[in-house]
Amino acid sequence: MIYSFPKLLETLAAGRGAGPGEEGRLALATIVEAEGSTPQGVGAAAVFGAAGLVAGTVGGGLLEARVAAAADQALEDGEPRLISIRLDADPSDVEGAVCGGAALVLVDPGVGAARGVFAGAIEGLKKRRAGVLAYRIRAGHDDTAAVERGFLPLGAPVLPDDPVFGDIAPGLLEDVVAGGRARLLREGKRLTFVQPVLPLARLIIAGAGHIGKAVAHLGSLLDFRVTVIDDRAEFANIVNVPEAEEMVFSDIGEAVRAVEDAPDNYFVIVTRGHQKDAEALRAAIGRGAAYVGMIGSRAKVELMKCEFLESGWATAEEWEKVHAPIGFDIGSKTVEEIAVSIAAELVAVRAKRREPGRP
Numbered sequence: 542m543i544y545s546f547p548k549l550l551e552t553l554a555a556g557r558g559a560g561p562g563e564e565g566r567l568a569l570a571t572i573v574e575a576e577g578s579t580p581q582g583v584g585a586a587a588v589f590g591a592a593g594l595v596a597g598t599v600g601g602g603l604l605e606a607r608v609a610a611a612a613d614q615a616l617e618d619g620e621p622r623l624i625s626i627r628l629d630a631d632p633s634d635v636e637g638a639v640c641g642g643a644a645l646v647l648v649d650p651g652v653g654a655a656r657g658v659f660a661g662a663i664e665g666l667k668k669r670r671a672g673v674l675a676y677r678i679r680a681g682h683d684d685t686a687a688v689e690r691g692f693l694p695l696g697a698p699v700l701p702d703d704p705v706f707g708d709i710a711p712g713l714l715e716d717v718v719a720g721g722r723a724r725l726l727r728e729g730k731r732l733t734f735v736q737p738v739l740p741l742a743r744l745i746i747a748g749a750g751h752i753g754k755a756v757a758h759l760g761s762l763l764d765f766r767v768t769v770i771d772d773r774a775e776f777a778n779i780v781n782v783p784e785a786e787e788m789v790f791s792d793i794g795e796a797v798r799a800v801e802d803a804p805d806n807y808f809v810i811v812t813r814g815h816q817k818d819a820e821a822l823r824a825a826i827g828r829g830a831a832y833v834g835m836i837g838s839r840a841k842v843e844l845m846k847c848e849f850l851e852s853g854w855a856t857a858e859e860w861e862k863v864h865a866p867i868g869f870d871i872g873s874k875t876v877e878e879i880a881v882s883i884a885a886e887l888v889a890v891r892a893k894r895r896e897p898g899r900p
Contacts, residue, residue: 546584546586546597546736546738546739547663547666547738547739547740547741547764548596548764549569549586549587549588549596549597550659550662550663550666550738551663552567552588552595552596553567553569553588553652553655553656553659554656554659554660554663556653556656566590566591566616566650566653567588567589567590567595567616567650567652567653568588568589568590568612568615568616568648568649568650568652569586569587569588569647569648569649569652570586570587570588570589570599570608570611570612570646570647570648570649571584571585571586571599571646571647571649571676571734571736572584572585572586572599572600572644572645572646573623573645573646573647573676573678573723573725573732573734574644574645574725575642575643575644575645576642576643577628577642577643578628578642579600579604579628579642579643579644580599580600580601580602580604580628581598581599581600581604583722583723583724583725584722584723584736584737585597585598585599585600586599587599587605587608588652589608589609589612589613589616590616591616593609594609599644599646600644603626603628604626604628604644607624607626608624608626608646608648611624611646611648611684612648612650615648615649615650616650619650619651620650620685621647621648621649621650621651621678621685621686621687621688622647622648622684622685622686623645623646623647623648623678623680623684623685623686623732624645624646624648624684625643625644625645625646625684626643626644626645626646627642627643628642628643628644645725647676647678647686647688647734649676649688649690651688655690658674658690658691658692659692661692662674662692662738665692665694665738666738666740666741669740669803670694670695670740671694671695671718671737671738671739671740672692672693672694672695672697672718672737672738673692673693673695673714673717673718673735673736673737673738674690674691674692674735674736674737674738675690675691675692675693675705675706675709675733675734675735675736676688676689676690676705676732676733676734676736677689677690677704677705677731677732677733678731678732678733678734679731679732680732689704689705690705691703691704691705691706692738693706693714695714695715695718699711709726709733709735713726713735714735717735717736717737718737718739720737721737721739721895722737723735723736723737740766740805741764741765741766742765742766742805742806742807742831742891743765743766743768743800743803743805743806743807744756744757744760744765744766744767744768744807744809744887745768745770745797745800745806745807745808745809745825746760746767746768746769746770746785746809746811747770747771747793747796747797747808747809747810747811747812747817747818747821747825748770748771748793748810748811748812748813748817748821749769749770749771749773749776749777749781749782749788750771750776750811750812750813751876752811752836752876752879752880752883753769753771753782753809753811754781754782755876755877755879755880756809756811756880756883756884757769757782757784757785758784758880759880759881759883759884760784760884760887761784761786763884763887763888765807765887766786766787767784767785767786767787768785768786768787768788768789768800769782769785769787769788769789770789770791770793770796770797770821771789771790771793771812772790772791772792772793772817774790777789777790777791778790793812793817793820793821794817794820794821794823794824795824797820797821797824797825798824802828802829802830803830804829804830804831805831805894806828806830806831806832807830807831807832807887807890807891808821808825808830808832808833808834809832809834809867809883809887810822810825810833810834810835810836810867811835811836811867811883815837815841815845818835818836818837818845819845819848821835822835822845822849822863823849823854826849826854826855826859826860826863827855827856827859831890831891831894832864832886832887832890833862833863833864834863834864834865834867834868834883834886834887835863835864835865835866835867836865836866836867836868836879837865837866837867838866839866842865842866845865846860864886867882867883867886868882868883868885868886869882869885869886869889870882871885
């Protein structure tokens with residue numbers, strides 16, 4: 542799963558990067574099939590405009606250069622393309638790629654006409670509702686293709702005469718969303734590419750001080766939807782933490798408790814003191830979140846553990862799931878280093894949860 546895909550959808554829906562006087566002139570390149578070793582897997586996507594890459598990536602290097610050239614051509618003549626790229630250059634070729642794999646890439650300049658489809662997907666994401674984006678692809682002469690696109694929220698009924706989803710088994714769509722992985726279906730010259738559109742994991746940061754601010758910055762770069770909570774007006778504002786999608790100025794414990802339960806919530810507790818940390822932790826622990834982490838020395842954490850267990854605020858099993866002290870031990874000292882250690886732990890937990898077969 543490519544975690545930045547929702548942000549690519551926003552770029553496509555808004556037509557950002559098309560250039561002056563070129564509204565809607567964007568091409569979406571998507572790896573629809575891959576074999577062997579490739580820089581990116583199936584579902585990786587990038588948006589190109591007249592001036593080149595706008596957002597995303599299909600892997601960089603030779604692969605992306607070939608795709609960029611195809612995007613230029615597609616934007617020029619308006620023809621979608623389905624191109625096959627092999628990455629098995631001779632090691633002596635300094636500009637070649639020696640991954641040894643191959644990728645089938647759909648390059649579609651018709652995304653301007655499909656803004657309504659992308660807008661529908663974004664609307665679903667705002668409601669934290671997963672769905673599937675599907676492309677009907679019919680190969681033409683040479684490497685050209687015809688493309689039809691649609692979006693369906695998970696659980697929505699499929700009409701039998703739907704030109705995109707009509708003959709796709711509903712169970713397949715559910716499997717794609719549950720597995721978080723795109724799939725290509727082949728039926729003669731017609732291909733169907735189905736891609737899950739999943740809401741970004743929500744990062745809830747309790748504390749908008751130096752560390753909270755730094756974690757918010759990294760979290761946004763790493764494709765989390767960032768919420769920051771603080772009870773100090775001078776800290777709980779968008780000027781202080783511009784990366785926050787949601788800023789909450791409120792009692793910290795109450796605000797954390799008010800966060801809607803979800804299995805992809807990631808709580809980072811980095812308030813200004815022991816009492817506030819405890820309030821935030823009491824509000825977050827035992828709620829089935831993907832991650833709960835709290836800053837503090839080992840001595841502080843041990844004292845708080847005793848307090849929580851003795852007071853009945855948490856069971857031993859619930860406490861064992863808390864990441865405290867928070868972050869990976871990388872010898873961090875500065876605010877930025879501490880934020881990096883926390884961000885690395887968040888990414889590791891998220892990656893593990895995305896492994897096949899995990900909830």
